[in-house]
Amino acid sequence: MRSKIVLALLLSLTVLFNVGCWDVQEINRRVSTNALFFDVDNTGKIKMGTVFSVPGTLLPPVIGTQQQFQKRNYVITAEDNSITDAWSKLQAKSERDIYFGQLRAIVLTENAARGDINNLLDFIGRIPYIPPNTTLLVTKADPKELLDMKNEPNNIPGNYVDLFFQTHSKKTLAIPIDLWRVLAQLDNKTSDPHIPMIKASEGSYDISGTALFSNNHYVGELDLEETKTLAMIQGSSTGYLTVPLKKGDYVAFKDVKSKNDITLERDNNGKVTFGIKTKVSGAIVETNPRKMEITEEDKNVIMSHAEAEINKRISNLFVKLQSLNSDAVGLGEKFRVKYPGEWQKNNWHKIYPNCQINLETRFSIDRTGLFR
Structure with a gap:
């Protein structure tokens, strides 16, 4: 009898823990936003927009219908003096409670990024069910037009961004950065965020380049080639590199890998x-003019030119970063670890622009790409 009572109590207790995936709110009372944007006008008023999928369009298409060709997303916007007030206006425009648990992308306009993004992201950072790996992006375009368009792959914007950065070979074209990492950088102050940029192109999205920040504010950008160089300094496992030779000749590499050793002295x-010692390797994918055979002498010439080209690119990049006072590489963390006492006493952004950068580059060829 006693064992039956104990068993009954145990079974009743399991009800408290086996709650499944249900929250305090029924799922059908929610509408999930896939992407979110923030903009700030000249008066300081905040504009906020959310992207939703059109019900039914994400299901597998029925044979003989045009379902797969329908526009799959729509945008609603609101603006006010605070994000919370703009958010409440957004809620008034939706028949269901807007849910952030499936958020994939947050887009900041250039105007919004020029302000203190620490304040702007404070609202997001206080919502516990927002995925910490949500990707941040910056755009110079009108965010509503950008996210409301039917892109050529007809994928909702957040999923498009998520799929883009899941493709390993694209991570040197626009270096992805998650929400949690940006928030950590803003709190730790040992490096500055660098956020990929997005724009419309040929009916779809062009995700390339990098928005640079200093003291939580947008201060400039890197183009595609400069972004590849930044990825190289950070230690990339994939990438592309074109090396100019003499008389307009060139050789190009894919699968460019890099490793770095950074030391400092005061x-x-x-x-x-x-x-900064950088070791780079890559596989030849193109030569112009075409070479039927690449000799050891050719390899030595190519590697010498590659080392000079990489050294020049890294040097130019640091000149730009230091002129903008943007520590996108994270040298501040190296300084904090080695000189914690000096770190506490000094403002890193007053030290960083005057740091001397000594470079050493080595390049090796993994494959020539010739099979005959």
Whole structure:
């Protein structure tokens, strides 16, 4: 009898824990947003927009219907003096409670990014069910037009962005950064965020380049080639590189991999010097003019030119980053680890622009790409 009572109590207790995936709100009372954008006008008023999927269009198409060709997303917007007030206006425009649990992308306009993004992202950072791996992007375009268009693949914007960055070979064209990492950088102050840029192109999206930040504010951008160089400094496992040779000739590489060793010293006068050793390798994918045979002498010439080209690109990149006072590489973390006392006493953004950068580059050819 006692065992039956104990069993009954145990079974009753399991009800408290086996709640399944249900929340305090019924699922059919929610509408999930896939992407979110923030904009700020000249008066400081905040505009907020959310992207939703059109009900039924994400289901497998029925044979003989035009379902797969229908526009799959729509956007609603609202604006006010605070994000919370704009958010409440958005709620008034939706028949269901807007849910952030399936958010895939957050887009900031250039105007919004020029303000303090730490304040802007405070609203997002306080919502516990927002996925921490949500991708951030910056755009110069009208965000509503950008996210409301029917892109050529006819994929809803958040899923498009998510799929783009799941493709490993694209991560040097626009370096992805998750929401949690940006929030950590803003809190730790040992590096500055660098966020990929997005724009419309030929009826779809062009995700390339990098928005640079300094002290939580957008200060400039890197183009596609500069972004590839930044990825190389950070240690990439895939990438592309074209190396100019003499008389207009060139050789191009794919599967470009890099490893870096960063050291630093501080002299008695407080001068900080970083030594950056970069080892790069790649597979030849194109030569112009075409070479039927690549000799050891050819390889040595190519590697010498590649080292000079990479060294020049990295040097130019650091000149730009330091002129913008943007520590996208994260040298501040290296300084904090080695000189914690100095880190506490000094403002890193006053030290960083005056740091000396010494570069050393080595390049090797993995494959020539010739099979005959």
